[in-house]
Amino acid sequence: MADSKEKLFSGFPTVTSQEWKDRIVADLKGADFDKKLVWRTNEGFSVQPFYRKEDLAGLKTPDSLPGEFPYVRGTKKNDNTWLIRQEIEVNDAKEANAKALDILNRGVDSLGFRVKASQLSAEFIQTLLNDICLECVEVNFTTCHKHMVELAKLLVAYFQEKGYKAEAIRGSINYDPLSKMLRKGKDLSTFVATAKELIGVLAPYSHFRCINVNSVLLNNAGAYIYQELGYALAWGSEYLNQLVEAGFSVEEAARKIRFNMGISSNYFLEIAKFRAARMLWANIVKEYAETAGKPTCECAYKMAIHAATSEFNLTVFDAHVNMLRTQTEAMSAAIAGVDSMTVSPFDVTYTTPNEFSERIARNQQLLLKEESHLDRIVDPAAGSYYIEHLTDAIAQQAWALFLQVEEEGGMLKAIQNGTVQDAVNASNTARHKAVSSRKEILLGTNQYPNFTELAGEKNPVDADCGCSSHSGDAPYKTINTSRAASEFEALRLQTERSGKRPKAFMLTIGNLAMRQARAQFSCNFLACAGYEVVDNLGFPTVEEGVEAAMKAKADIVVLCSSDDEYAEYAVPAFKAVNGRAMFIVAGAPACAEELKAEGITNFIHVKVNVLDTLKEYNQQLGIK
Numbered sequence: 026m027a028d029s030k031e032k033l034f035s036g037f038p039t040v041t042s043q044e045w046k047d048r049i050v051a052d053l054k055g056a057d058f059d060k061k062l063v064w065r066t067n068e069g070f071s072v073q074p075f076y077r078k079e080d081l082a083g084l085k086t087p088d089s090l091p092g093e094f095p096y097v098r099g100t101k102k103n104d105n106t107w108l109i110r111q112e113i114e115v116n117d118a119k120e121a122n123a124k125a126l127d128i129l130n131r132g133v134d135s136l137g138f139r140v141k142a143s144q145l146s147a148e149f150i151q152t153l154l155n156d157i158c159l160e161c162v163e164v165n166f167t168t169c170h171k172h173m174v175e176l177a178k179l180l181v182a183y184f185q186e187k188g189y190k191a192e193a194i195r196g197s198i199n200y201d202p203l204s205k206m207l208r209k210g211k212d213l214s215t216f217v218a219t220a221k222e223l224i225g226v227l228a229p230y231s232h233f234r235c236i237n238v239n240s241v242l243l244n245n246a247g248a249y250i251y252q253e254l255g256y257a258l259a260w261g262s263e264y265l266n267q268l269v270e271a272g273f274s275v276e277e278a279a280r281k282i283r284f285n286m287g288i289s290s291n292y293f294l295e296i297a298k299f300r301a302a303r304m305l306w307a308n309i310v311k312e313y314a315e316t317a318g319k320p321t322c323e324c325a326y327k328m329a330i331h332a333a334t335s336e337f338n339l340t341v342f343d344a345h346v347n348m349l350r351t352q353t354e355a356m357s358a359a360i361a362g363v364d365s366m367t368v369s370p371f372d373v374t375y376t377t378p379n380e381f382s383e384r385i386a387r388n389q390q391l392l393l394k395e396e397s398h399l400d401r402i403v404d405p406a407a408g409s410y411y412i413e414h415l416t417d418a419i420a421q422q423a424w425a426l427f428l429q430v431e432e433e434g435g436m437l438k439a440i441q442n443g444t445v446q447d448a449v450n451a452s453n454t455a456r457h458k459a460v461s462s463r464k465e466i467l468l469g470t471n472q473y474p475n476f477t478e479l480a481g482e483k484n485p486v487d488a489d490c491g492c493s494s495h496s497g498d499a500p501y502k503t504i505n506t507s508r509a510a511s512e513f514e515a516l517r518l519q520t521e522r523s524g525k526r527p528k529a530f531m532l533t534i535g536n537l538a539m540r541q542a543r544a545q546f547s548c549n550f551l552a553c554a555g556y557e558v559v560d561n562l563g564f565p566t567v568e569e570g571v572e573a574a575m576k577a578k579a580d581i582v583v584l585c586s587s588d589d590e591y592a593e594y595a596v597p598a599f600k601a602v603n604g605r606a607m608f609i610v611a612g613a614p615a616c617a618e619e620l621k622a623e624g625i626t627n628f629i630h631v632k633v634n635v636l637d638t639l640k641e642y643n644q645q646l647g648i649k
Contacts, residue, residue, distance in 0.1 A: 091403045145172060
């Protein structure tokens with residue numbers, strides 16, 4: 026049978042990569058291969074349009090098996106299961122407990138409690154965790170950094186009172202002073218004493234982590250993927266180094282660190298990011314162990330990863346599209362083999378999520394498990410030449426950034442110098458600019474908005490640390506976490522709440538295909554500011570079109586035709602409008618300069634900055 030298979034396949038000619046490329050170049054009919062098909066990522070490396078086995082030559086990522094060092098293919102050998110986490114904002118312990126018990130029966134197996142420092146007491150913990158089997162469920166806590174040790178002691182007392190086995194308790198306390206420095210600019214550089222006490226209190230609980238790397242903050246601030254990974258590694262290395270210097274073994278320190286990472290909408294690169302993260306972190310911890318000259322259990326090399334869907338790309342308008350974004354993000358993390366995951370409810374940008382939105386968020390993960398069975402397949406990404414290449418490429422970029430931070434003196438020093446904040450804020454600015462010019466698309470916000478949607482009572486929710494007990498000047502720079510859609514949303518809300526919603530009338534004339542295409546483009550363009558748009562089938566003369574626009578009480582008249590015909594139609598249409606409405610030409614015709622000489626100043630096309638143009642139009646229309 027084997028021989029017959031060999032003969033069968035030997036009947037097919039071998040096709041080289043060059044032959045494939047030659048065929049593609051021929052099909053491009055003279056177009057430049059690199060410009061047309063090679064993708065230059067924001068991470069600084071190029072992605073080819075196809076990959077073959079030979080492209081893996083020299084790569085180390087495919088060499089290991091699942092569950093084996095350096096864990097690029099995952100930390101588990103038998104399955105790909107992950108924990109489904111839901112976050113609970115605790116205002117009342119009894120109500121939060123009832124909610125926790127309810128969602129545990131709906132597929133959740135990891136709870137995230139956000140508690141106020143003023144609530145902490147033995148009675149509060151007992152009420153909050155009542156009837157929750159902590160040997161069956163992962164529990165995670167966030168509170169004010171000044172009260173983390175108090176929380177840890179209360180939890181340990183509760184664990185002991187209930188008689189739980191220490192090795193059965195899983196979860197975390199979210200102590201991460203570096204994230205507080207990035208978010209609030211506070212000086213928390215002397216954190217080692219608190220970290221030592223936390224680890225000491227929780228020492229018997231080997232699966233309960235208390236030192237966190239919240240690089241999800243960088244993701245939510247619009248950082249590029251290599252930046253999140255590179256800084257996360259430096260972040261973890263900073264904690265590891267300081268804890269080892271404080272007297273802990275590498276194993277003791279590493280096994281108390283958890284990474285909370287974001288998931289952006291770059292589907293394949295996010296899969297590669299998590300694979301690269303495990304590989305690089307394993308090598309970092311191993312290097313620390315070898316330098317210390319002490320044997321370390323390989324379990325310490327395993328990176329503990331909690332993944333959370335990004336908030337940077339979530340929107341207030343057309344918010345149900347957020348479900349599409351978070352679903353692909355969740356799939357990336359699931360395929361990549363994370364340990365646990367939180368999916369943000371689709372309405373989190375403008376309200377406190379309700380039962381429906383939280384149920385949908387839970388079910389998004391349940392679908393990946395119960396219907397797609399991604400939890401049953403070890404390393405679902407295995408065998409993809411493309412993902413192996415991305416894993417190696419993103420690892421190289423992130424490692425270069427990690428080394429750069431180390432050369433500066435480590436993550437703490439880089440934060441104190443403002444280097445990290447400057448780099449991430451520059452990425453935030455660049456991505457906002459890309460969104461404003463539609464180089465980065467946010468469906469429903471800067472492209473294909475819902476023409477009839479009104480925000481009503483919806484208002485964007487600003488992120489808050491949840492802690493009001495701190496005061497004083499902040500000595501360090503902070504991270505800008507404004508969402509990608511924030512400026513478009515502010516513009517659209519300005520229009521809606523001005524009480525004056527402009528009506529944009531499409532004056533379609535001439536070439537059928539071009540006028541339809543230009544009208545569709547213009548409707549999408551102007552609706553991004555919340556304008557009412559009126560499309561038309563076409564008019565025989567510009568005079569009839571203008572008359573119809575005036576009858577419709579249009580505030581804006583958009584001339585939609587072909588470039589060649591604008592020389593004939595634009596000036597007569599402009600004169601017919603005669604200042605009764607704003608006049609716009611859809612396109613960038615060769616005769617644009619001649620039209621400008623006649624007083625026509627407004628042109629919309631793919632090369633203009635959508636946001637800046639719409640802001641200018643709002644000013645012209647008196648919308649403030």
